[in-house]
Amino acid sequence: MAKLVAVTLALITIASAVPILAHIWVPPADISTHGHLIDEQMSDTMAEAGICFIAAQLILAAFIWMFSNRKPGDKIKNFPGGAKGLVTAAFLLVGTEVLALGFFGTRAWADVFLTPASANSMPVQVQAGQFAFYFRYPGPDGKFGPIHPDKINEASQNIFGLDVDNDPDSKDDIVTAEMGVPMNKEIHLLMHAKDVGHSFYVRELRMQQDFVPGLDLSLHFTATKVGRYEIVCTQLCGLGHYNMKAYLNVMSQPDYDDWLKKQASMQ
Amino acid sequence: MHDVSAHLAHHTPPQGFIRKYIFSVDHKVIGKQYYGLGLFAVVIGMVLSWLMRIHLVWPNFAIPGLKWISSAGAPGGIITPEYYLQLMTMHGTLMVFFVLTNVPFAGFGNYFLPIQIGADDMAFPRFNMMSFWVTFVGFCVLFAAFFVGDGPPLSGWTAYAPLSAIPGTGPGQAMGQTLWAISIATFCIGQLLGSLNFITTTLDFRTKGMTLMRMPLCTWAWFITSCIGLLAFAVLLPACILLILDRVAGTSFFIPSNLVVSDQLVNHSGGSPLLWQHLFWFFGHPEVYIAILPAVGIVSHILVNSYRRPLLSHKAVIYCLMAIGFLSFMVWGHHMFVSGMNPFSALVFSFPTLVITIPFTILTLIWIGSLYGSNLQINSASLFALGFISMLVTGGISGFFLAQPSIDIYLHGTYFVVGHFHMVMGVAAIFGMFAGTYFWASKMFGRMMNETLGKIHFWGTFVGTYCIFMPFHYLGLVGNVRRYSAFVDDYLAPLIPVHKFISIAALFTGAVQLIFLYNLTYSRFKGAPAPVNPWNGTSLEWTVPSPPPWDNFGGRHPVVYHDPYQYGIEGSSGDYVMQDSPEQIQTVREDKDLI
C-alpha cells in the first residue's frame, strides 16, 4: 500500500503542475503600466514555489516508497546532517528566498499604493452601492459638486445625490454607468461607498482596492491598451454581489472625447 | 490548615446516567461530547457545501426537501442568490468554529491531555463541563438562525461591517445576524473556560518526572493552542459585543456617517468599518493557527509512532510551535492588504507573514527527514498523517503567494484564497482529525475501527480533496472572484466546466465520508475489543485500559523517566520503551538533543 501511496502522490504532484507549466489558466494580458512588476513577481514566486512544491511532494513520495516494508535486518538511520542540517537549510534557503521576494515585491506595491497620483492625472469618481458601480466626471469646470447623501435616490436616478440647482460645481458633472478612459493617460480614481463595503477589481489592470464607507480612498492607474474590461466587485456586499459589475472602456483620445461629449449630452 | 487536594468530591466515581454522560465533569466525557458536537457540525457544514457546489453549476436543479427548510430561500428547491450566501456564511461559521476549534483542540485535547501528562483530570472539572455546555448553547443559537425570520446572515463568517452592522442591508441581516453575533460571543466564553483549563492543567498537574520537555508533541500543541486561544477569543468577544450594540442599541462603533441603504439615510455616524476588520482579524488569524496547530501536534505524535523512531529533533518541533504561536499575533493585517488601511502597514504585516514560513518549513523538513531511514508502518492513522504533510505543503505554498502584498493585489478576493485556506484548514486540519480518530478511537471507545474501511476512506478523501481544491488555485489565477452565487458574466462563464469538475469531486468525496461515519458508528458498538496498546505506542495514554477508568490511572500515580518517544532503540525488548518504564533508555538523547 505504501508504494501505491507514493506513486499516487507523485502522479498528483505532476498532474497539479501540468496546468501551471502549460499556462492553461493564467491572468489575462496586462494592460497597465505597473502590472508587469506584479506579473514578474508572480512568475518568480511561481517558479520558487513550484520547485519547493514538486521537490517536497516527490521526496515525501520517494521516502514513503523507500522506507516502508523494511526487512528485519535493516537499522534505523538518520537523515544526513540530522536536524541541525535541516533547520539550517530551512533558515538559510527559505529565509533568504522569502525575504528576497518580499523585498523585491515592495516596488510593485509602492507603485500602486505608495505613490500619489501625478498632478496632471485625470480625476474620475466611482461610487459603489448595492449592487452597481456609477462613475462621475467633473466636466469642463474640473470640479466635482458635493454629494448630498439625503438626496441620493435610485428611483429618480440621482445616483450621487447632486443638488444641481444650488451647487454650481454640480451643474456640469457627468454621471455614467460605464467608465471611459483615454489610453495612456493617468487616471486618478476617487472611490466612494454608498452603503456597505465593496471593492474595485479590474484583472487586466492588476488593480484591486476595497471601498470603505466613510473613507476617501483612491487609486491611480494608466491603461495601455484599448478594449472593454470588466470591473467586478470583490467584497461581499449582499445578495447582488455576484452580479455587481461595470465596464472599463479604454479608448483612443479622440474616441474618448466623443464618448464624453455624448455622455454629457445625456445628463 | 494544609493544602488539601481540591478534588475530594471528585474522588468517587460519578453515579447515574446524567452525571456520567450528560453533565459530566470527567474530561474524557467532555472530550467525547466536543467530538460529537464537532461531528454533527461537520456533517451539516459538508451538506451546506454540497448545496453550494450544486447551485453553482446546476442552478436550476430543484434540491429535494430544501423548500421545507426555507420556502423563501429555496422556493421550489431552487436556491436564491441570497440563500446561497446565507448557506455559505453558515458553512464557514460552523466549520471554523464548531468543527476546527472543537474537534482537534477541545475534543482530543480534553480527552488526552490529562492522561498524557499523568493527571487524573483537568484542573477545573466543573469549569470544563461548563465550557462544553456553553459551547453547546452557542451552537444551538447559531443553528436557530436557519429557522428565524428571513434566515441566517449572508455576510460571511467574517461578518464585515457595515453589512453586518445594519439590519436593512439584506435578507438574514436582521435577526439572523444578531443570533450569529450572540452565538459567537457565547462560543468565545466557552473557549476561554476551556483554555483556562488546558493551561492550568499543563502547568500544574504533570505527574512525577513529567517535565515540560518530556510532554508529547500533541500535548505541547494543545498547550500552545490554548495560550493562543486565551488571547485571541478575548478579543473576538469585545468585537461581538460592540457589533451587537451597533445592531440593537443605536451605537456607531463600526457604522460611519452618510450611508444610504435602499434610498434611506442610515441613522448612525462616525464609526469605522476598518475597526471591525482589525478586531476580527486580530482574533481571526490566531484562530486559523488554533485550527492547525493541534493537527500538527497530533500528526507529529502519530508519525513518530508510525516511523518507529523519534523525530530528528523533539525540541525543534516544540520551538517551532512556540514561534508559530508568537508570530500568529503579528500577521493579522495580511487579510487587509487591499482593505483601505494604510498601505505602508501592508509591508509591515507582510514581513512576519513571510517569516512564519520558516517554522512551518522546519516542521515539514523534520517530518520528511525523520521518515528517511525509518521503519514506516502503514495504517489508517499513518496514511492520514502522511497525507497531512502533503496537504500542508500545498496549502502553505499557496499562502506564500498571498503573503506578498503586490501579488495579493491580483489574487485577493479570488478562488486562490479559497483554495489556500481550504487546503490548510478544510483538508490538512481535517486529515489531522481523521488521523487522530483512527489512532485514538480504540482508546476512547474500547473497540478497534475497521482498518480496511479506514484505508478506503483515506484513498477516496486524499484523491478527492486534491481534485476539489487544487483547481481552486487555477481559477484564482484566472481571476475567478469568490463568494459569487452564480457565474453569469462573459468572463466567468467559460470557467463553469472547471467548476463542474470540482462539484462532482466534492459530491464524490462527500459520499466517501459516509464510509468513515459508518466505520465510526459500527465499530463503536461492534468493533473488535481494543487492547491496551494496539499501536505499540509509548506515551502514557497507552498505559491505561481502553477505555480508561473514570480517574484515568485507577488511583496509581504514573512516574515517567524520559521523553515520550523512545522508539527505534536497539537493545530493548521491543522496538520501543514506554514513557513510564525505567528500562534502558538512550543516554545521548536525554539531555543533548541533536540540535
Next chain:
Amino acid sequence: MATTLQPPPPTKFPSSGSRRRLKPREPGGPSTGIWVGLAAITMTFAAFTSAMVVRQGSANDWRHFAFPLILYVNTLVLVASSLTLQMARRRFAVLASGVEQNVQPAFRALYGTLFLGCLFVAGQSAAWLQLRSEGIYLASAPSSSFFYVFTVLHALHVVGGVFGLAYVISKLHRGALRLGTLSAASLYWHFMGLLWLYLLVVLRFRI
C-alpha cells in the same frame, strides 16, 4: 544517536510536592488558574481600549461630557474594599496557623469587603443614572458609548467578584476554606481595583 546498554542515569525529578502539583508553590498562594483568567480579562479590556482609541480618531464626533464626580468616591470605596480584603487575608492566615480560634474578625473583614463591593456597584449605578438624567445615554455619542461599555463591563466583573467572595464566606462558615481559595479570590478582587484605576485614568482623560 548512540544506544548503549546502561543502567538509566539518575532521573531528574523536580522537587516533589503533592502528586497533583509539580511545582512547590508558596503555601496558600493563588493558583495558576486565576492568573490565566486575569490574562484573558486584561486582553478583553485591552481590545476595548484599542477600539476606543481608533474610534476616537476616526471621526470628529467624540463629544466630550462632564466626568461624573461620584466616580472618584466609588474609587475610594473600591480601594477601601481591597484594604478590608487584605485585613481578612491576614486574619485568616492567623486562623489557619492555629494561633487564633475566633473567626469573627475574619468574617467581619470579609463581610466588610462584600459590602464595599456592593456599594461600589451601587455608586456606579448612581453615575449611570446621573448621566441619564443629563440626557447622556449609550448611543448618544461614541464617548458615552465607551463610557458605558467600560463601566458596565467592569461592574459586571465586580459582581462576579462579589459572588466569589460570597462563596469564600460560605466556605468559611462550613470551616472548609483553604488559603489558596481565599488567595485566588483576593487576587481577582485586587485586580478589579487595579483595572478600575486604569479605567478611571483612561476615561478621565478621554471622556
